[in-house]
Structures are given as structure tokens and as C-alpha cells.
Amino acid sequence: MKGVRPADYPPPFSDAEAIGPATDAPDERIDVGILIVGGGPGGLACAVRLGQLLEEHPDLREQLGDVPVAVLEKGKQPGSHLLSGAVMNPRAIRKLFAGRLAIEDMPTYGEVEHEAVYLLTKGSALRIPPPPTMMNRGNWVVSVSELGRFLAEQAEAGGAMILPETAGQKLLVDHGRVAGVRTGDKGRGKDGEPLPNFEPGVDVAARITVLAEGTAGHLTTAAIDHFGLHGRNPQIWALGVKEVWKVPRPLHRIVHTMGWPLRKRARYGEFGGSWIYPMGSEYVSIGFVVGLEYADVELSAHDLLQEFKTHRLVRKILAGGERVAWGAKTITEGGLHSMPSKLNAPGLLLVGEGAGLVNVPRLKGVHYAIESGRLAAETAFAALQRGEVAGRSGALDPYDEALRSSYVWKDLTEVRNMRQAFDKGFYMGGALASAMTVTKGKLPPKDFETHPNAETPLLRTGRATSYPAPDGSYTFDKLSSVFASGNRTRDDQPSHIRVETSVPREVAEMWHWMCPAQVYEVGEENGDGTVQVLVNPSNCVQCGAISAKGGRLTPPEGGSGPEYTVT
């Protein structure tokens, strides 16, 4: 029997909600020079670089008005919505701050000295030589949330205006050119009604808009549709769930694992693995990642992380410790061929993970975000300096050219098929991946295709029985984890989650297990073979998984969501 596909139950959402003309009167709107949406490494690197360039060119800065550079950040502060492993390649941030700051001046947890890769079964851990793509000598362990706070300070010092608790709700497009962004409303009740302190969003007009929204970006997704920028392959994602632990014994190496608790057969579509990184001598970052093309209704990345922790390899590291943080976020996994065909449109630049710049086999993306942010800044600056009408078609093409001649493109080309190879299962995928590495991407000759995550037919295997029952001190349930993320989303606001709410049971259950924050619950039967889906939007940590698996995440009221500090 063919399985049910979530893609067949699309959410009630239209791009028209996210793209449209400006509606404010000219005296109501706000004018800025360059508007960046997203206070992550990509957006903030762009703001930092612009600050550097404008400092050397005060006449251009003057032209750009009172607010030459503005950054919209939907979280409580930059860093609140940032989460990653992370082991960062320092080359991009060194370039960004060349001659000004050394990496020792930045918040990091030190250089990687040793690393180990294991293939796990339930009872064993087989150490395997790190695949060539996974050599991390010279790379630095960081908390991307802390890095975000640091970059925001630098950007502000350089003259950028950071606007936290401000969501980018709608991309303003005027005669085929991007004219800015409308921010989200605040103070609406559950049914959309304005509350006594209702504050409407505002049209922010900009000469150039940079979208740096990260994974599952609201405006980015709509912009790609609107300007016809789809890549060759559909985009796909993975979901990572992470914890930070205070540990009694320092960890002296970074660890990656593959295998258990994921299953190897191609039909399950379970691709992923884990990381365990030391954060100094007192803390450890641990996370589990699984590609969202999986088929099992009961697959839960959060519970897989809890299950993974019961392996003796992990117990040795965490036993006696204490969890101090939790979070979840998707990772854009499609690689080169899923990237937008062009990363610019009239008045618009796409940077970072939103542009698909993630190297999955190397588990790297932070430095691509920073490098692309820097290149976007240089293109924007050059265009404005030339007196370009940034809305002219092709005016921002130099950005694409710069990116294509950079190491970012070279890296992504090399690994362009690796992720997709694993569609064929663990062993076949492994063999193919090795072939790709050895030939530096020349093999295979024909590029693989990908299917959207939501098109995977669902199946049941009773997988949930293997998840450990949470004990509240070593393994945790989802609700207490949402609490640990600092999430205090205001309840009385409209739901920001778009899903079809009458779906086959398998789809509802799949969403229930998928979501790390327990947003979706299976409700009553409708009597026609479908069930109701109950949605608890205030639990949402905005990881983006729902967008990959049949629904659509939109930004809630600014300031909502998690308040990550050390993820």
C-alpha cells in the first residue's frame, strides 16, 4: 500500500502574504539606506562590512540618510534564535576583521585539537578514520548564539542600527524591484483582533535589501518563488536538536558519530548523525541531526537525541553533568543544485543559509554566511557608489560573480552530490561519498536529483518504543526542553503556523513526533478518515521543520520564540 505523503495536504498559505507593494503613506514609512533581514552571522557580517566601507566614504554614508544600515532581527536580541554545533572555519571571520581584530578577541571555545569519528551500534562504538571532509584541524569551536551577540556589537559600533524584536513580515516589491520590507504587527489577539496596545508594522523602505534569514526563511522562500529563482533541485532540510551540558570532566576532542540510532536501509530515509563538541573545559555541546526526508511517522529528532545519550560513549562524557540549554533548528541540506539559480534580483541580495550555502559533508555553514555577507556588502556598496539605481536589473550581478569565484562555490561544487548519495542508504551512500571525495567531485558524472522532504510516503515501524522515557535529569521531555530554551512566547496572539488541519492520521502523527517543541497534537477524528490537528503555537521554537514537511512557518510577533544564549 502506497504511503500517505504530507505534500498532498498543502498549508493554507499564499506567497501574496509575504510579498506585495508598500501600503504606508510616505510620511509613515521609515527610510533606511541598506536593510538587512536577519541578525545572524550572514546579516551581521554584511552590516559590519558596510560599516567599515561607509566609514571610509562618509559622503556616501551621508547620502544614505539617518540610518545608512539597519538590521531586522525577529528574536529578543541577536543570538536568541541562533543555534548550531559549531565548529567554524575561521577564514571568513578573519577576513572580515582583517587588520582590526584577531580571532582571539572573539568569543570562541578554542581551536580543535583532536577529533574522532565513530560508527555506532546500540552497544558499540567503532572508531573510524575521519572522512577527508571531516578534518577540523585549524577550526574553532564556537557558540553561534554568542557569536551573533558579538557580531551585533561590532555592527553597532560600526554604525548599523540593530532592531531586535522586529519581524520581517512582507517583502515590498514595486514594479519588479525590491523596495524594502514591511515589519510585523504587535499587539494582536488570538483571532487577529487589535488589542489596546496594538502597534502596526511599518514599511521600511531601502535602496537595497539583503535577506539573511537563515534556514526556512519566510521572505526568502517567497522571494525565490516570486522572482523565479528556483534551483535545479528542490531544497531539502535536516532537523538538529541540541543540548549544552555542564560536565564534570573536560572533553578533549570533538566527536562525530554516524549510525545508531538511525537505521541504514534506504527505505527509511534516515540520514544524519551526531556531534559532541567541548566548549572550554566545563561545557559540552551535543546534538543530533536527521534529514527530513525520513519516512517513519514516529521519528522524533528530539527523542533520538535522548536515545543517543543513553549510549555508553555519551554517558562517559555527560554522566554527573547538568543540562543547561536546549534548542532545535533545521539545516538547509540541498547543496549546490538546490541553491537559487541566482542570488540577487533587482534591489535584493540573498546571503548565508537562506541562499543555501551549507556544506553538509563538512558540517560547515557559518563561515559561508560570513563570507557571503561580506561579499554582499561590497557589492551593495559598489553599486551605490557607482550611483547605480539598485533596482536596475543586473545591477547586483557582481555579487553572484564574486560568490562564484570564491572558495564558497568551489567547496560546494566539490560536495554537490554527497548528501544526495545517501538517499541510496548508508553503505551505498558511504561508498559514493568516498568516490566523490577522492575525485574532488568529478565523480559521479551525472548529478543526483532530490525530492522535497514532504513527498516521502510515510510508513510505520513502531519506532517510538525505542525512545527512553524521560527521567528529568539525564533525558528530557519536550515541554521541559522548550522551557529550557527560554521560550516565553506571548500566548494571546494569532497563530503563526500554517498547516492543513484536517489530514490523515499518519500526517498528524508525523507532525506530532517531528516537532521538537510539541506544537502539534492529534485531535478528534473527522469521520472521513482524517483527524483534526491541534496546534500550540506558543511552544514553537521556530526551527522550520514544519516548512519542510508539509506546512509553512511564518514569523510570529517580534520577540517571540526561544531566547538562546549559549547554543
Next chain:
Amino acid sequence: MKIAVCVKQVPDATVHKRLDPGTNRLDRSGEGALNATDVNAVEEALRLKEASGGEVVVVSLGPEKAMDSLRKALAMGADRAVLVSDDAAAGSDLVATSRALAKALEREEADLVLFGQQSSDGDGAVLWAAVSDRLRRPMVSQVAELTVDGDAVTGKRQTEFGYDVIAAPLPAVVAVSDAINEPRYPSLKGIMGAKSKPQEVISLSDLGVDPGEVGEAGSRTTVRAVAPPPAKSDQVKIEDDGSGAEKIVDYLAEKRLI
């Protein structure tokens, strides 16, 4: 009318709220937010200003980075921010804080001084009463509704016994409860404009306050130890066998709750 609002920056209510094991005091590192009821006080000040004109200045005692939360008040519409920041003031208790704050307020010579009633980190830091005594001004606290008429203020004060309507001549000190209003969200224009509003950082010597009068030195209370609360030792869990309700009644009676 000049209104001074005393605000406090408190650690953001994330799970990392903890006591610093070194000093046994609240670990104030990490980002801060404006104490929730102080936001109500700022809102009330703004409404009064919108009704009858004047100036709203926010005043605080804290580390330099507390200016970030004062900027939030500026973004809402306050006109000026004054931060008393001095290393010597760290660890001040009620007596020491009220001393420094009173001096800062004297400098402002406001007609009306507003406080928010509850501090989320001190759970009942009754600062306004101490400050009013030092300023030698009439005070009305626990105010759920406030009107200003010419040179007098009238507050609806909420007590355990109902509402008392209290009137006091200006200059006066009023502490408002969170029932008084629903604070506005700062507009984007407000947030952007906040940076260019006057923000003053002053030290204790600017106020004529001796370092020995504040901080640990100027405090009269001390924290001796911190411990997790004792585990509930007499928890009872029963299965209902039909007599559950009776057992509950007995339990409540034994605890003299009914």
C-alpha cells in the same frame, strides 16, 4: 509637569537566572530587561505627559549596561535617561540603594516620581517607601488607577480590604501596580529615535554620595548562605478507592487549611 520614573534592570527571565556562588547575590551577567512593572510605570508616565505635557525622565541605579534597558523606556517615549553607575554601588541593599536613588531624584526635582510596584528579581523590594521617606514627600503605593489634577495626584490604592482613594499634593511619590495599564509596544520610529535622546551616566561623586554609604559597605543586611529548598519530606500519593474525597478533607483539616 516633570515626571521621573525609577526603573530597574533585571536579568532576563530565562532559565539561567541564578545566584552567583561567589557572592551569593543574583548573577546579573547576561542580558537584562526592564523590570516588568517598571514598564507599567513608564507607560503611566507617558500617558500623563500625553494628557498634560511635560517631560518624562527615567532614572536607574546599575551597571553601565543597564543603559540598554533605559533605552527601551526611551523607545516607548520617555525623553531622557539618567543612570547612576558606580562600581562602589554594586551589592547595595535597600537602605543603600534608596540613599543613592533619593540623591539622584533630588537632582531631578520632579513633580511626580513613579515606581513599579514589584521587582521580579527581589520579589517585593519596597524601594518607593524608603525613597519617599528620604525625599520627605507624600507617597501613595499599590495604585491601580492614577489621575493628576493641577497640583495634586489621586490614586486608587488596592489593599486587602478593597480600594482606598488617596489624594496627595505634588510633589509626590507614587508606586503603581501592574493592573494600572497595558504598556505600549515601542514603535519602530521610537526604537530608532531612542539612541539620539539624552542619556546621562553619573557617578556617586556627581551626586555627593560617599562610596562608604552604598554597596556592601553601605548595606545593613547580608546574605549568609544559599541552599536548595529542602525536598518536600511529607509528600503523600494515594490511589482513589472511592474514599479519595474523604481523604482529601481529612488531609486539609489536619493541615488546618479548612
Next chain:
Amino acid sequence: MSTLVFLETHDGEPTKGGLGVLSKAAALGAGEVSAAVLGTGVRDAAAKAGAHGATKVFVVEDDALAPPLPQPRVDALEAVVAESGAENILFAASVLGADIASGLAARLDAGLNWDLTDLRVDGGELVGTRPALGDTVLVEVGWTSTPRIGLVRSGTFDPVESGGTAEVHDVSARFQDFSTQARLVDHLQEESSGPSIEDADVIVAGGRGLGGPEGFSMCEELAAALGGAVAATRAVVDAGWYPYSAQVGQTGKTVSPKLYIALGISGAIQHKVGMQGSGTIVAINKDPNAPIFDFADLGVVGDLAQIAPKLTELLRARQ
């Protein structure tokens, strides 16, 4: 070590809170215990003070003290403290008591520790205990000088009659100009049908286990039988079963009643942080593994549809 306890009075009667603190002070057995009674027509309250452990009662009667306002009471207490020479000055927390304690601390340049849930004497020093960080830690606090002012959390100590009499000392006070500038214009009684959840001594809270909005009538009846208020979890407010004003939890209200009865509530941490400071927690839930049983004082695993109405009936019968 002498202790003076402020006895707040209402309609001439001392409040239960003040009598409780007085009883505790007497029980400390650390020295002379006296009480302060301020107002107009309050002499009769002096007898109660004696019965609860005071050997002396200082009375200040003055028209300035007629309205229930704190500032004239600071003046009056300043005079009493001078006369009594007390080292410790204790208050039961109340709207009035908190203001007076704080004003007095500034007046006397004396340390004030508040939200105390216990007091003891250690080597000639008074030591207090208070919860902090949302009742998740207990802090031991002290004073570095005298007099020591302590504000005790409401409802901490129960009045205990030890059957004694107190010597009455009249004290006259000088009132500052600013102290009497605030005046009582009117008094309004609460017209509501019951206490608000923030003020209630008893709360009956309902969660998903109620099964539907109709379940709340059970909560309301039980609350009425106990003289309490009704609260709700976020989940049921989201589902529209009860209004948002009754929501208790991380994103709702924080409450700390003497008695919290949780019906059909699982006890997820988002709810727990809003009520964990409650004096006694009674939980009824049919799921024996519900997290609420980890922190309930009395947990009953069973069908609340059977237990709650029966409980209401029994409570009504007792009245």
C-alpha cells in the same frame, strides 16, 4: 535581644498576620517581646497582644493615624522604637506593613530583610530565611547592624495564644509635615464575586483532564465551597475553555496561595513555575505518571469527575 512587633489593625482588630509574627517572636525566647499598636480606637487590641506573647504593648493614638496609610505610622514607630529600645522590629507582610517597614528602614538607616519564611536566633544574632528566584532556592539572610527590620511573608506563622497580659505604654509621636499630606478621600469595597487569583488564599485550577469547558463548573463549585478563586492552565485557555485572566503559569500569572488544588493538570514546568510557591498543593489526576505528582503535597490518582464533586459536597457539609 528585644523584639518589637508591629500589629496592624483593621477596624480596631489586630490582623492574623501580625499576631502570627508576634507568636513567633515570643517562641524565639530570645528576650523581651513587645508589640506596637497604632491608630485610633485601638486600645482593645492591646489585650490580644498580651495573649499572643507580648509583655509590653506600645500604643500610639492620634488622628493622624486614622487613615490606613503608612507614612504617619513610620513617624509613630520611630517614637516607639526610641522608647522601647528594641533591637528587632518585625512586620507581617501586607500592603500597609511592607510600606511601613521600608519607610522605617530608611528613617532609622536600618537593614530590612523581606519575604522571610523563617526566623531563628544564632549566637545572639537574628537570622532569617527567605526563598528566592521563584522559590527555587532558600537564602539565609542576616543583618549587619541594629535595629534589624524583618518583613515576614504573609501567612507564614500562625497565631498561638499563650495567655498572658501586656503592660500598656502610651507613646506620643511627632508627625513630619510630609507624612500627613496624603489623605484618604474615599473607600470602595470590592464588588467582585470572589477573590482574584492573585489575592486568593485558595485556588482551584483546572487543566486538560477536565475533558471540556463544562468541567470548569466543577472547579467553580469547589472554589466556592472553599472561598477561593478558579485558575486555568495555558492549554485549556488556548482551547477556549476558560478566560486568559485566569491563566496561571510562565506566560500567565504567578500565584502563591495557601492551598492550590490542581484538577486534571499534568504539571508541565510551564505551569509549575506559576504556582510552585503555593503553601500546599493537592493534585487529582488519573495518570499516575503525571509530573505534578513529583511536587504535589497530596497526590490523588483517580477520576476527578468522581472525586471533585464529592469533595465539594463534603466541604459544604462541614460549613
